Amino acid sequence: MSVNSVMLVGRLGATPETRTTTTGKSMCTFNVATDRWDSTKSEKVADWHRVVAWEKTAENCVRYLTTGSQVAVEGRLCTRTYDDKEGRKVWKTEVIAQRVTFLGKSERQRADEPSDGAFGGRSGGRVGAMYGGRPSAMPAAAAPLTAMDDLPF
Numbered sequence: 197m198s199v200n201s202v203m204l205v206g207r208l209g210a211t212p213e214t215r216t217t218t219t220g221k222s223m224c225t226f227n228v229a230t231d232r233w234d235s236t237k238s239e240k241v242a243d244w245h246r247v248v249a250w251e252k253t254a255e256n257c258v259r260y261l262t263t264g265s266q267v268a269v270e271g272r273l274c275t276r277t278y279d280d281k282e283g284r285k286v287w288k289t290e291v292i293a294q295r296v297t298f299l300g301k302s303e304r305q306r307a308d309e310p311s312d313g314a315f316g317g318r319s320g321g322r323v324g325a326m327y328g329g330r331p332s333a334m335p336a337a338a339a340p341l342t343a344m345d346d347l348p349f
Contacts, residue, residue: 200272202291204245205299206230208265212249214258224254225290226261228269247271249293257296266300269293 212226225248231240247269249257261267271293280286 202269202271202273204228204230204247204267204269204291206245206267208261208263208267209244211262212254212257214254221251222254223248223250224258225249226257228267228291245269246288246290247293247296248274248290249296253293253296257293260298264301265298268295268297268299270295270297 206228209227209229212224214222214224216222225246228245228247229242230245231242233239234241269291271291273289274292275287275289277285277287
């Protein structure tokens with residue numbers, strides 16, 4: 197048995213780049229930064245991951261994501277090789293996105309777009325757009341339960 201599965205949650209380092217293949221398929225690439233703790237340095241360090249999205253997912257990533265956007269990417273690793281201009285073999289490992297969830301906006305996007313209430317924005321909290329769809333919003337805060345009698349069961 198073998199498993200090839202990747203789950204990343206991080207922020208985009210730049211706006212996605214889009215291309216169309218010779219067969220007409222749309223694709224985009226973007227880099228996602230994730231943090232990890234480096235105990236030898238006693239600090240967080242960033243790891244960068246190259247992500248490739250195809251067709252509708254790619255179109256929606258290009259439409260909604262910008263530098264600093266927070267995303268969750270589910271996919272698989274793919275390693276490919278090619279010879280560069282000097283004839284050296286180059287190995288590239290990329291995450292082929294099967295699902296992209298838009299988790300939040302960049303700081304600049306939040307500053308530029310006024311909030312219009314609990315359900316106002318195009319992204320919210322931990323619920324976002326799955327499979328490259330349009331981000332959804334969440335309420336700003338849920339009403340707290342004041343007594344055990346308020347439970348619905």
